Amino acid sequence: MIKFILIVNKLGQTRLAQYYTTGLSINQRVALENEITRRCLSRKDKECSFLEFRDLKVIYRRYASLFFLVGVDEEENELGILEFIHCLVETLDRYFENVCELDLMFNIDKAYMILDEMALNGNIIETNKKTVIAPLHIIDQVSKKLK
């Protein structure tokens, strides 16, 4: 099961955070994010994409200046998550067209929505990019009408 999904930049600033577990206060989250990010950033390219942290396994993948970090429990398939990150990035890329850090920041709501369409409760629920993006287009139409 996925415990959290984080997107941070190479300076360690959080750009998106979704937790699937309750019980962490804001301060605990910040501490957790800092610690994990610090460790991930210090790892070399050649080293494996997994990090064991407390009772969690963190699987991370780097895309240009952005790091995608996914915390999972012992049971989860690591490579499956690694590929899921890639699938997520591809979906973001398809929606934003050449996604970059600023895209995610200006459209944080959309980024969250894509994530919610793909994973709920810490489970992967959808990997079909077309299906994921369809509701977003509806929202876009609605918001365009407002302007």
Add this chain to the structure above:
Amino acid sequence: MTKEFEKLIREIGDCKSKLDEDRLIEKQIIILKKFTKKKKIKPKQQSELVLRLLFCQLLGHDVSFAHILAINSSQESNLFYKFIGYLAASIFISTNEDLQLLMINSIQKDLKSDKTLAISIALTTITKIITVDMIPAVLSNVLILLKHQEPLIRKKALAVMYTFLKQSPESILKYQKDFELMLDDKDISVTGVALDLFLFISKKKPKTIKHLVVSFVEILNLIISGKLPLEYDYREIHAPWIQIKLLKILSYLGQDDPNTSREIYQVVQLVLKQSEIGFINGVFAGHAIMHECIKTITKLYPSTKLLELASIAAGRFVTSYSNNLKYLGITALTDLVLVYPEATNKHQIIIVDCLEDSDETLKRRTIELLFRITNKSNISFIVEKMLSYLKTQKDKKYKTSLVSRILKLAEEHGTNIKWYILTINKILQIFGDLVTHDIVYNIMKLISEGSLLEDEEDEEDEEDEEDEENGKKGSQKTKYGGNTALKIFSVDIYSEIISLKRPYPNILYQISLWVVGEYSYLCSNFTTEETMINIVDLINAFYISDESRAMAITALTKMVSHSGKYLEQIDTIIQKYSTSRNTDIRQRCFEMKGILKLPNIIDKILPLDSINADIEIDPNLGFLNEFVENSLKNGCKKYISKEERIKMENELQLGMNENKKKSKELRFEAYQPNNTQQSSTWRIPQQNIYEQEINKNQITNTIELEDSISLKVSGISQRWTENGYSGFKENEPKNIENQTEKMEEKDTSDDLNQYNNLGDNNNNNNDDDDDDDDDNNDNLNNNNLNNQNFNHKNEKILEVKSFRFNRIGSKGPMLEEGQKTNEKILNNDNNNNTTTGQQKPPKTEEELKREKTVNALFNGAGSVRTSRKKSKSQRINFNSKHITKNTIEKNLEKTENLINLGSEKN
């Protein structure tokens, strides 16, 4: 998008450090707070504010002041604003549970909406915010939505059911039939979500869904045969994540169940074969499935054919160049070796090489695997590798656990006892401070006992050694039995360690000192004198702890008694450490002194190689019976147990109540003059007190003993009572017998009074002198004590002593007792004040309460703090009883003789 929002985002993007970011967000929060006070905010502005809040929270700031904005926004009719509101609320809410109730209303409304998206958003929100209490409010709506025409809604509704199932499994399991229907949904992603539910059930209650194995196998077959829409392919692999889910469910269902497992074997084998197709550079989807297959095979009821395939697959992972795959290969093997030990045979070298990698994650996994594949043939190699890995580690906690595991490993698989000892020494040299003391005892036991198994194995080695050493010890071997070779071996090693004089961890020195002390006579590379000098040097070294020092002194004692050789240096050491601050060292010094004075029985006290000898302990000290009888005949008083005495005292107390009243009246006698000069002249030398303590420890069980040999410890006896320190009283000798009990009573109250005063001193230092006068006055009266209650007193001393020694434990019975009597004395306190004429304001209840706690606190510390007063009372005691230094020493000698007598009999 307004300019303000854009500006904020750009500014956040420009922040170069956490500090800049925090400053920016704090400014932003001040701005946002102003908005929350406005009554009317346009929906558009509101949704934007919510997004700004979202950023603030994302960057780690508390925005709970404005959570209500998000909820307001979720109640907007426009879908976009609603979406923003729900999104933000679901993120905020996990930190603020009050919001959930505010949300439930609009969620219920939206679940009945005719807009698909509105339902979808509401369902998404439920999965994030729901708690058990809220399930009934939305359950019926969600159940209807399971049959919605849109796959998006069916999928989300199922996801919501999963959330419910996790929160309250019992109430949701009854809808299992509905979930089963969803497995056949025409949309594969709905099936995928249904699988999540069944994965959960398969973990909790696998038996309830065994009948579905056929369906799961069917779906899996369907997927790998490529009958799904192309959109679900990922890099030429058909729906990899759904395959993984299915494999997981099957592994749980087949676990420990041969019949179900047989149904699964074929499809797993097929999937495993198929997964290879996806082996493209840089894409791991195929590997992910293969890895899941290995995991499944490991969990299923073992099938040799599949296990073989799995180990080949794991081999492919381990031998890969990618660290990701290596890591998974190692992980897979770690599980696989438990059911299929042959799996690692071919890859041992590669596995060990992983320890040399720079990748910490990989190394930790490798260590885990190594722990499992260690056996008798590779133990020495693996332990060596592990130790070199351990040296590179910094995390102390991890190191500690690793060291203890390595020690356990060496213990379990070590075949050669000499190798074991050498390995342990190596570990102790470097990581001694991480090791628990158990290992010390293990080693001691091992060396002293050896073990039959080891001997057989050792014989070959011994023969080699014998050749080398030309039978130098050959004659000795037969003399001392089978384990002697081991003892010689270890004593040689350890005396060398001592001779090296390096700042090794203390634990290593402690083992060394023990071994050398026990078996120095077997040592071949050093003479006893050399080793003694080495130990003396070690004792003086700065890097060893007091504990080790004490052990070193004992080792010296043993060596002297075994060899009969004595060095001047030892004398100096004993002189030096007899005054050590550490009581243990001091005691051992005195023991050594004492033992050396008794050359006749020295070998009985410390016999050679006695560690394994069974010592019979006579807890009743039966050997003293004769002595006790003789003493009784000579007119000593019989010992009365504590319980009986308490009973007697209680009975007497009832009759004494009237007398007690008298004691509270004003006294008109003059106070005893206060001679402070003498206090300094009469101080028992520290050494003598110390010896007294030793002596008393030895005779704790026979109180009469102390009485009969008339060790005049009356000074102590009167200063120390059951309840701690007491002054003592000089008294008119009349009515002695009548007053004895009364004085007992008073005694207790008086010494507690003193504690009480101590407590007072804390609050009011000026009272100090007055209190002392008060004490003295009491002391005068207290000397009423005569020989008749001497017996009782003696036991009290011992109790107090034991109390003092046990004081470390926070709440001994003595402490409680002290507390109780403290309370008693508080009541007497006011009365005493009137008798001495001190003008203390009467204590309020609160003060009394505080005092009680202070007293309880100082009950222990009191004994230390009264030492100043003690000297004063000592003085009086010596005055009245005319005890001189000489008589004390005489008495001490007597006791010493008695101990010798005892040890001889022993």
